Amino acid sequence: MNMHDLPLIIYTLCLQSAVGIYIVSRMAAWTETSKAKRMRHLWLVGGLGVAGVIASALHMGYPWNAVLTMSNLGTSWLSREIVLTVSFGAAWLIGLVFESKEAGNVETRNGWSVLTSLIGFTLVFAMSMIYRTTAFPAWEHASTTFGFYATAGLIGTAVVFAGQLFQKGEEEPKALLPLLIGGVAMLALQMMAVASHGAYLGTAGPEAAETAALIAGPYAVLQWARVALTAIGAAIFMPLAWRQWAQKKVTSVPALAGALIALVVLGELAGRVLFYASRVKIGL
Amino acid sequence: MAKQLGFHVDARFCAGCKTCQIACKDRSSLEVGQLFRKVVKHEEGGWVKQDDAWVTNVTAYWLSVSCNHCENPACVKVCPTGAMHKRAEDGVVMVDQSRCVGCQSCVWACPYDAPQYNPDLGKVGKCDLCADRLAAGQRPVCVDACPYQLLSFGEIDKLEAEKGGTAAVAGLADPKRTQPSLRINPPKGAINAASGRDLK
Ligand code: SF4
Ligand code: SF4
Numbered sequence: 001m002n003m004h005d006l007p008l009i010i011y012t013l014c015l016q017s018a019v020g021i022y023i024v025s026r027m028a029a030w031t032e033t034s035k036a037k038r039m040r041h042l043w044l045v046g047g048l049g050v051a052g053v054i055a056s057a058l059h060m061g062y063p064w065n066a067v068l069t070m071s072n073l074g075t076s077w078l079s080r081e082i083v084l085t086v087s088f089g090a091a092w093l094i095g096l097v098f099e100s101k102e103a104g105n106v107e108t109r110n111g112w113s114v115l116t117s118l119i120g121f122t123l124v125f126a127m128s129m130i131y132r133t134t135a136f137p138a139w140e141h142a143s144t145t146f147g148f149y150a151t152a153g154l155i156g157t158a159v160v161f162a163g164q165l166f167q168k169g170e171e172e173p174k175a176l177l178p179l180l181i182g183g184v185a186m187l188a189l190q191m192m193a194v195a196s197h198g199a200y201l202g203t204a205g206p207e208a209a210e211t212a213a214l215i216a217g218p219y220a221v222l223q224w225a226r227v228a229l230t231a232i233g234a235a236i237f238m239p240l241a242w243r244q245w246a247q248k249k250v251t252s253v254p255a256l257a258g259a260l261i262a263l264v265v266l267g268e269l270a271g272r273v274l275f276y277a278s279r280v281k282i283g284l
Numbered sequence: 285m286a287k288q289l290g291f292h293v294d295a296r297f298c299a300g301c302k303t304c305q306i307a308c309k310d311r312s313s314l315e316v317g318q319l320f321r322k323v324v325k326h327e328e329g330g331w332v333k334q335d336d337a338w339v340t341n342v343t344a345y346w347l348s349v350s351c352n353h354c355e356n357p358a359c360v361k362v363c364p365t366g367a368m369h370k371r372a373e374d375g376v377v378m379v380d381q382s383r384c385v386g387c388q389s390c391v392w393a394c395p396y397d398a399p400q401y402n403p404d405l406g407k408v409g410k411c412d413l414c415a416d417r418l419a420a421g422q423r424p425v426c427v428d429a430c431p432y433q434l435l436s437f438g439e440i441d442k443l444e445a446e447k448g449g450t451a452a453v454a455g456l457a458d459p460k461r462t463q464p465s466l467r468i469n470p471p472k473g474a475i476n477a478a479s480g481r482d483l484k
Contacts, residue, residue, distance in 0.1 A: 061386020061406025068365040
């Protein structure tokens with residue numbers, strides 16, 4: 001792995017996780033009225049966002065000019081991504097203040113979270129377009145966009161599902177079944193992205209063929225790790241945790257929930273390392 | 285169409301001496317690992333069956349390539365700061381280093397490896413067609429340096445009318461990507477044709 005890619009791996013994973021956790025947690029908290037339940041996961045979203053932005057600054061060779069990076073909104077997806085990152089952060093912060101002060105009614109705060117979610121959703125799209133407008137054929141495909149959304153959705157559902165199970169001393173955790181269905185759907189989306197990317201690589205010229213050879217050869221372990229870990233997490237551990245909880249075998253549930261997060265996050269990390277490591281550029 | 289400057293390279297006779305590459309590197313005082321003009325070798329071919337015989341179609345040649353001051357420059361589109369820009373009066377693509385943030389988006393987008401990241405500055409530099417020499421009525425240093433005088437520069441339409449050439453040469457990106465202001469008189473075997481060679 002090229003160490004110069006590390007800031008981008010951290011930035012994309014953190015921000016996609018932040019968006020995924022935000023959107024899924026707002027859905028889970030939609031009908032909640034208590035402050036504690038509505039605040040759940042919000043600090044985690046902020047922490048991931050801050051970690052991602054710090055990492056992204058490390059990627060720039062001359063970060064003192066960072067303020068100029070929003071100057072080319074007309075054609076640069078990086079400019080758009082930066083504006084959307086700042087907007088998502090600002091909207092998150094305002095939402096956090098609303099929730100902590102219990103400002104307005106629940107409907108107003110839900111409305112704000114819809115707006116924030118839309119910004120986050122657009123941010124993930126902009127992030128993917130940065131990669132789709134390079135001279136790396138392996139990235140110039142719709143599977144980059146679907147893959148990024150699947151990452152956000154998988155980590156979002158896994159973390160919120162596990163978070164519901166970690167709650168102690170309250171009434172029964174809510175929305176577990178919809179979260180489980182959502183998690184499996186996101187896994188299916190990720191697998192679709194992996195498969196369509198593989199098919200595309202065979203049709204996109206010699207550099208894409210080199211990427212395919214890297215994925216099948218030296219980096220095969222990363223591809224298998226990504227597929228196996230996310231599948232075991234979302235398609236085995238998630239239903240298992242749900243079943244244990246439904247059967248009131250609660251002692252094993254926190255361990256399963258923790259393992260679920262670890263598996264999905266590690267699987268997505270392997271996929272992202274592979275994404276960068278297997279790129280081959282059109283050049284001289 | 286507005287005036288568009290570019291390069292013509294008569295690659296049929298290029299010996300790969302790299303004088304243009306070195307003259308450019310010297311003028312811009314580039315460190316090891318950075319080149320604004322590169323002379324690259326392209327090799328391809330192998331044994332092919334022809335009727336009852338096996339024959340070789342091996343070919344190899346040199347290509348001297350810098351920034352092509354593309355009509356549709358991918359580097360300018362992706363640059364978030366506007367540091368990478370296309371000069372209106374002559375189509376030269378330049379980087380204003382005072383605005384560059386060193387994100388390397390241009391490096392990722394250019395299919396000719398033209399923008400070069402300078403780790404000491406944390407910024408990108410590239411061929412500006414020797415803008416200062418042009419302003420002084422001189423030719424770019426690579427054009428002056430070629431001992432065989434195979435490089436030319438000028439308005440790309442006039443160069444093409446006078447010398448012919450194409451940018452669709454095996455070993456280079458598909459010109460549809462960025463519409464490079466580059467014309468090459470290709471060596472034998474270099475034209476991408478139905479023979480099966482792929483443009484990138
Ligand atoms: S050759 Fe590359 S750097 Fe030069 S104008 Fe074209 S895309 Fe930009
Ligand atoms: S490295 Fe500099 S010139 Fe290149 S895209 Fe980034 S800001 Fe623009």
